[in-house]
Amino acid sequence: MFDQSTQRVCIVGTGLLGASLGLALRQAGFGGTVVGVARRAATRDETLGIGAVDEATDDTAAAVSDADLVVLATPVGTVIRLLSDLAGRFKPTAVITDVGSTKKTTVDAAAALANPGRFVGAHPMAGGERSGPSAAEADLYHGKPVILTPTDATDADALAVVETMWRALGMRVLVMGPAEHDAAVARISHLPHVVSSMLMRMATDSGGLDAASTGLRSMTRLASGDTHMWADILQDNAPAVLAALADWRAECDRLQELIETNDRDRIVLWLDEASSMRREWLNRGDQA
């Protein structure tokens, strides 16, 4: 997978994303050592038990000090804190990346590293409503997109290492700027998530939940996600999420106007357009 310079990979945070990465590296034939960092002993035992890591520790500074590739797989808030706390602890040649759902604040925080060019922001679009190493799967990432957000300061060889890893795990690699990433995911990921929670709240308040069926169940699946991780995301990406909410209200306005004017042709067209957009998206064959 990697060349000889990447022998030791350290995954900081072995929840669903971190532990799945460990399993996926192994499955993809990575022959080096994977070290997992977790605070809780039970988490360390579990990641060792399922074979997601070769070694497990709670000493982050020690674990990253001799790693060739460090993957920060914690919630976004912790990634930013770790970049600051560990700034002088990484090997000078180490490549550092993350799996966080927002990128601008993380990439900005990485500018304070001793070698900022070694950091490559990454956001694999994988996860789900489960959390923890018990939900880990070697195939979690396979076939899904990963967004990399290098800047002008990013070393080309560091970008190549991170890109090589995700491609080896079967991901489709997309590259965009950190701010562009945050605006896009606010619309394709963060808004859908909060909409899922809003639908669940509203259906419950309606008193009609007994009559709800598979449609509502699938529309509220995301609402069962890790709430602390999502609070992190909403706080960290607040400006883009608020902008997406403003666009969302404009969509609500358009729909309301269609229903109020009772114009059948335009209502059908509105629904048809959405249906066609989805068909074209799925037909592209590159969706997860």
Add this chain to the structure above:
Amino acid sequence: MFDQSTQRVCIVGTGLLGASLGLALRQAGFGGTVVGVARRAATRDETLGIGAVDEATDDTAAAVSDADLVVLATPVGTVIRLLSDLAGRFKPTAVITDVGSTKKTTVDAAAALANPGRFVGAHPMAGGERSGPSAAEADLYHGKPVILTPTDATDADALAVVETMWRALGMRVLVMGPAEHDAAVARISHLPHVVSSMLMRMATDSGGLDAASTGLRSMTRLASGDTHMWADILQDNAPAVLAALADWRAECDRLQELIETNDRDRIVLWLDEASSMRREWLNRGDQA
């Protein structure tokens, strides 16, 4: 399943819901005759071919004239027209029901029948994004809720026949008033549907669709539904859908305020509440 008085069932409209009903009746051991009405010869051939009906015709008036139970399985607009067109064609003892997604306008239209007490409004909460008899499944209804909307004018024996049928097909029977039904489904079904279309439109407009993953795919599944049927529903249930949209804006306001004030505890609480509501709902074990 039924007593001797129900020997001949006529299903008017053999799309996904009608054809699945035919298959389900057969699977549940119904020993009488099922007649399907469809305009298109190809649809009639297909429903006969898959064994969803014993007889198929395009002559609605003739088909309903000797049926003991008539199930109007067409879009809501057509149900209302059929109730008017066929008002004098039903057997006086026939039970008439429907599977439409809105109930008030249909129940009101049934008041013009020669024997309005024979009509029982019904809304099985089953379907999906597929349509047509080729998507029919004998198990489509199994384990899901069906809402019946009898009024003071409804004959008890007619209600019993309709209730018996859906129970025999494994559905959970709920009873509520037509207006109460329409307000509830606007929140648990119609709003989720239009939200799904809105998310698809917004994700496409964002230009970030290449990076979207399974979360968005499941959140937009409903947008692939039958657009003409859904236009019918939105038009027919416009007042309740507009009221649901007003509630929805209030939910957007609350979320916006939470994010703007950046109050982590309240953001986590808001997400936790939605997650708990969903867990309690699924744990009840009565959801589809």
